[in-house]
Amino acid sequence: MTSEPGDLEPGRAAPAHRYTVSDVMSHTAVAVGRGASYKEAVELMQQWKVGALPVLEGEGRVVGVVSEADLLLKEEFKQEDPHLPEQARAAVKAAAVLVEDLMSSPAVTVRAHATLPEAARVMAQKGVKQLPVVNGVGLLEGMVSRSDLLKVFLRSDQEIADDIHQVLDGLPLPGPVHVTVRDGIATLRGPLRDRTPLPLLARALRTVEGVVDVRLELAAERVPT
Structure with missing residues (x-):
């Protein structure tokens, strides 16, 4: 199942549960x-x-x-x-x-x-x-x-996507980010204003239990002419 929770909004949720x-x-x-x-x-x-x-x-x-x-x-x-x-x-x-x-x-x-x-x-x-x-x-x-x-790794894609929203809440995002999860592979799409937070984003997503891989498909934002 693919989950498309949409653009992330700050202040939505508490940090995701860390499995022990x-x-x-x-x-x-x-x-x-x-x-x-x-x-x-x-x-x-x-x-x-x-x-x-x-x-x-x-x-x-x-x-x-x-x-x-x-x-x-x-x-x-x-x-x-x-x-x-x-x-x-x-x-x-x-x-x-x-x-x-x-x-x-x-x-x-x-x-x-x-x-x-x-x-x-x-x-x-x-x-x-x-x-x-x-x-x-x-x-x-x-x-x-x-x-x-x-x-x-048996968690549903929707559960993983929900946790990703919580983990990313409050992080310095490079713009409006759209999340999809399929078969445990988390993909972030959206405009890229700044490459600096990309390593932080990738590490944050990998902390979510059940994530198999992380793909950052963020395109450089076009500058108006």
Whole structure:
């Protein structure tokens, strides 16, 4: 669907909502204790269709994460030499039968108020596909996955266009600007009086969740002769 909200007018709306992990995460998370067995972990992952389980102790404090990659080491090392130095740590995990010996610890976690780009950067830097969401004292609040972060790209073009209007409200625009959004691609059209604010406009539009690309089709304003 294409949205054509028309020319922007100052003072129309408050700033657009900035999505956080809390908006997209699973608030109910499947978890295990340190003493759970290898087989229990596999069964839970299969039952709930998840690729990782937070490991809890006490009142629900996250102390680690056991993932499919951790569990698959047992299969991988069936024919490997466990005595090679570079494989020693992985070999210990491959021989483990309890979650506390399998898990990656300390756990890589994220807070519910973190932005989606912040969560995505943590996943990329740490090479993980999902993160436990914890509160200020490390207690589990939910899980967020790569697929959860992609949910914002399912927003309708009209929702995206509405947010663009709010984000651009009050910015120094190069003239009357017309916004269209199709398949998440935001296009601005209108006369161009000054090129100075163009980088600011492009960055502002990219902050809107669900925007796939930004196109500035602004023509130089004709000077009357």
